[in-house]
Amino acid sequence: MVTMEKEKEDVALAHAQMRKGMLEFCTLLIIEKDTAYVSDILKELKVADLIVVEGTLYPLLSRLKTEGLLEYSWQESPSGPPRKYYSLTDHGKKQLAQLKTIWKTLTTSINSLIKKD
Amino acid sequence: MKKTTTISLARTLFHIEEDAYTTLDTYLTAIKTHFAHHEDKEEILSDIEGRIAEHFSEEKGKIITLAIVESVTSAMGTIGQFDGSTSETVETSHTVVSKRMYRDPETRIIAGVASGIAWYLGVDRTIIRVLFVISLFFGGLGAVVYIVLWLVTPSAQTSAQQLEMRGEAVTLKAMSEVVKDRFKELDHERISTSAKSFGSAIERGAQHAASAIVPVLKAVLGFFVTFGALMAAATISVFAGLALFKFPQKFFGPEAASLLHGFEYTIVVLALYFSIVIPVIVVLLWGVSLLRKKSVLNKINVLAFASVWFIAIVAAGITTSRLAYKIDDKMMNDPSVIRQTVTTPLESFDSIVVSDSNDIEVVRGDVYSIKFTGSKRDIDMVNVTVADGALTISENDTPQAECLFCNRQRLSIVVTVPTVSRITLGDSSSLKADFNLADLTVLLEDSSRAVLSGSANTLNLTLKDSSHFNGGDYKVAYATVDIEDSSDALLDVSVRLIGEAHDSSSITYTGEPKVDVKTVNSSRVEKETAEETYSN
Numbered sequence: 274m275v276t277m278e279k280e281k282e283d284v285a286l287a288h289a290q291m292r293k294g295m296l297e298f299c300t301l302l303i304i305e306k307d308t309a310y311v312s313d314i315l316k317e318l319k320v321a322d323l324i325v326v327e328g329t330l331y332p333l334l335s336r337l338k339t340e341g342l343l344e345y346s347w348q349e350s351p352s353g354p355p356r357k358y359y360s361l362t363d364h365g366k367k368q369l370a371q372l373k374t375i376w377k378t379l380t381t382s383i384n385s386l387i388k389k390d
Numbered sequence: 391m392k393k394t395t396t397i398s399l400a401r402t403l404f405h406i407e408e409d410a411y412t413t414l415d416t417y418l419t420a421i422k423t424h425f426a427h428h429e430d431k432e433e434i435l436s437d438i439e440g441r442i443a444e445h446f447s448e449e450k451g452k453i454i455t456l457a458i459v460e461s462v463t464s465a466m467g468t469i470g471q472f473d474g475s476t477s478e479t480v481e482t483s484h485t486v487v488s489k490r491m492y493r494d495p496e497t498r499i500i501a502g503v504a505s506g507i508a509w510y511l512g513v514d515r516t517i518i519r520v521l522f523v524i525s526l527f528f529g530g531l532g533a534v535v536y537i538v539l540w541l542v543t544p545s546a547q548t549s550a551q552q553l554e555m556r557g558e559a560v561t562l563k564a565m566s567e568v569v570k571d572r573f574k575e576l577d578h579e580r581i582s583t584s585a586k587s588f589g590s591a592i593e594r595g596a597q598h599a600a601s602a603i604v605p606v607l608k609a610v611l612g613f614f615v616t617f618g619a620l621m622a623a624a625t626i627s628v629f630a631g632l633a634l635f636k637f638p639q640k641f642f643g644p645e646a647a648s649l650l651h652g653f654e655y656t657i658v659v660l661a662l663y664f665s666i667v668i669p670v671i672v673v674l675l676w677g678v679s680l681l682r683k684k685s686v687l688n689k690i691n692v693l694a695f696a697s698v699w700f701i702a703i704v705a706a707g708i709t710t711s712r713l714a715y716k717i718d719d720k721m722m723n724d725p726s727v728i729r730q731t732v733t734t735p736l737e738s739f740d741s742i743v744v745s746d747s748n749d750i751e752v753v754r755g756d757v758y759s760i761k762f763t764g765s766k767r768d769i770d771m772v773n774v775t776v777a778d779g780a781l782t783i784s785e786n787d788t789p790q791a792e793c794l795f796c797n798r799q800r801l802s803i804v805v806t807v808p809t810v811s812r813i814t815l816g817d818s819s820s821l822k823a824d825f826n827l828a829d830l831t832v833l834l835e836d837s838s839r840a841v842l843s844g845s846a847n848t849l850n851l852t853l854k855d856s857s858h859f860n861g862g863d864y865k866v867a868y869a870t871v872d873i874e875d876s877s878d879a880l881l882d883v884s885v886r887l888i889g890e891a892h893d894s895s896s897i898t899y900t901g902e903p904k905v906d907v908k909t910v911n912s913s914r915v916e917k918e919t920a921e922e923t924y925s926n
Binding site for chain 1: 468
C-alpha cells in the first residue's frame with residue numbers, strides 16, 4: 274500500500290524533475306522576448322511556477338553565459354546599484370529555435386498520449 | 391534590546407540585528423564554500439548578494455531582522471535546493487576539508503603570525519611564540535621571518551577562512567559557531583585596550599604608508615628606468631650610426647676596410663643594432679608604464695617586439711660570423727701585414743742616432759747596410775737618412791693606416807757597419823750590439839736601453855732619464871761614465887773607471903779598475919760581488 278504521504282512526495286519529485294528540465298528552455302524564452310534582468314526573469318518563472326528557489330537561477334545563468342548562449346550589459350537602475358540585463362547571442366537564438374522545434378514535437382506526442390486515455 | 395551592526399551588500403548599507411547577521415553570514419559562507427571551485431564563483435556570489443540586497447531594499451530602510459533574513463534566504467533557497475538545476479561540476483565541492491595557513495586576528499599579540507603557524511601545525515601557540523622570541527637572539531632572524539610571514543600570509547577574516555585555518559570541515563554548524571565567537575570577540579575588543587589594538591594600529595598604519603609610498607616609488611623608478619633606457623637607446627643608436635657611416639678602419643686595417651661597406655655590412659650592423667636596442671625599448675616601455683600607471687605593453691606589441699628581436703638575433707648570428715671570417719681572412723693576407731725582409735745599402739757614416747722608440751741591433755760587417763724584418767706597413771713607418779756622417783733612424787711623419795686588431799710581430803732593424811764611434815738613443819729606443827772597437831761613445835736618453843758585448847779600448851757613456859746600460863759582457867780598458875736621474879750601468883772595466891753619478895743612479899762594475907767616480911744625491915758605485923747577479 275502506498276500512503277498518501279509517500280504519494281505526495283513522489284509527485285513533488287516528478288514535478289521537480291520536470292521543472293528542472295524546463296528551466297533552461299523557459300529562461301531562454303523569457304530572455305528572447307526582451308532583454309531582462311534577474312528580477313524580471315524570476316518574476317516570470319515564479320508566475321509560471323517553474324522555479325521554487327531563486328538561487329537556482331544564478332548557476333544556470335552562469336552556465337548559459339559560459340556556453341555562449343547569453344550575454345549581458347550593465348544598465349543603470351532607477352533605484353539601487355546598476356543591473357545586468359541579459360540578452361540572447363546569435364548562438365543562443367539558433368539553439369533556442371532548435372529547442373522550440375523539439376518542444377513542438379514533444380508536446381504533440383505527449384498530447385496524443387494523453388488523448389488516448 | 392538587540393544589538394545591530396552595519397553591513398555593506400552590493401554596495402548598499404543595511405542595519406542588521408546580530409542574530410540576523412549570524413544567519414546571513416552563515417548562509418553566504420555556505421554558498422561561497424559551495425561554489426568555491428566553480429569557475430564563475432565571483433560573479434555568481436556577487437549576483438546572489440545583489441539579489442539579497444534587492445530583497446532587503448524592499449524593506450525601505452527598516453532594520454533587517456532575523457525574520458527578514460529567513461524569508462529572503464528561503465526565497466533564495468538552500469544549497470541543496472540549488473542543486474536542482476546546477477551543472478554537474480559543482481556538486482563535488484561539498485565536503486572538501488582543506489587546511490591553509492592564515493594569520494589569526496582573534497588570538498594575535500602582534501599580527502597573529504605565531505597563532506596562524508600554531509593552527510597550521512596543530513601545536514600550542516605559546517610554543518611558537520617562545521620559538522620566535524628565542525630566534526630573535528640569532529641576529530634578529532625571528533623578526534625578519536615574522537615580518538615576511540606577516541606580509542605573505544592573509545589574515546583569517548571570514549568564518550570560512552577561520553575554519554580553513556583550523557582545518558575544520560566547513561559545515562553550517564561549525565560556521566555559525568565561528569560567527570558567534572567573532573561577535574563575542576568584537577564585544578571584547580571594544581572594552582579592552584589590549585596589545586592587540588597596538589598590532590592592528592601598526593598594521594593599518596603600515597597599509598596607509600604603503601598605499602602612499604608605493605605610487606611615489608613607482609613614479610621614481612619609472613622615471614629612472616625611462617631616462618636610463620632612453621640614454622642607452624640613444625647611445626646604441628649613435629654607435630650604430632658611426633659604425634654605418636664612419637666605419638672604424640683602424641681596427642681592421644686598410645684591406646679589411648673594403649668589407650666594412652655595402653649590403654652585407656649594413657645588415658650586420660642593423661641586425662646587431664636591433665638585437666641590442668629592442669630589449670632596451672621594452673625596458674623603456676616598462677618605465678613609461680610605471681610613469682603613466684597604465685601598461686603600454688600589451689600582448690600584440692610584446693609579440694611584435696619578440697619576433698623582430700628573434701629575427702635580428704638569428705640574422706646577427708649568421709651574418710656577423712660570416713663577415714668576421716672574411717675580415718679575419720683579409721687581415722691575415724693583407725700585404726701590408728705579411729712579414730718580409732728588406733735590406734738596403736747605405737752610405738758610410740760614423741755615428742748612429744735612434745729615436746721614436748725604435749729597436750735596433752748593430753753588427754759588424756764589411757759594408758754599411760740596414761735590414762728590416764717586419765710588415766710592409768711597419769717598415770714604411772721607419773724613416774732612415776744618412777747625412778753628415780750620421781745615420782738617423784726615426785719615425786715617418788706621414789700617418790699610416792692603423793690596424794689595432796691585426797696580428798703583428800715587432801719590427802726588427804739590423805744595422806751592419808764596418809765601424810762606428812758614436813751611438814745615440816732617445817725616446818725609449820733600444821740597442822743591441824756585439825763588436826770590437828777602439829773607441830765608442832754611447833748616449834742613452836729617455837728610458838732607452840742598451841746591451842753591448844764585445845770589447846773596446848775606451849767607452850764614453852752618458853745615461854739620462856732612467857736609462858739602462860748593460861755592458862757586463864763588454865770588456866773595456868778605460869771607461870768614462872756620466873750618469874744621472876735613476877739610470878743604471880753595468881760595466882766590465884779593466885784599467886780605469888772615472889766619471890760622475892747623480893740623483894739615485896748606480897754604477898756596478900766588474901774587473902779591477904782604478905775607480906774615481908763622484909757620487910751625488912744617493913747615487914752609488916760598487917763592485918759586483920759574487921752573490922749579486924745583475925739582472926736586466
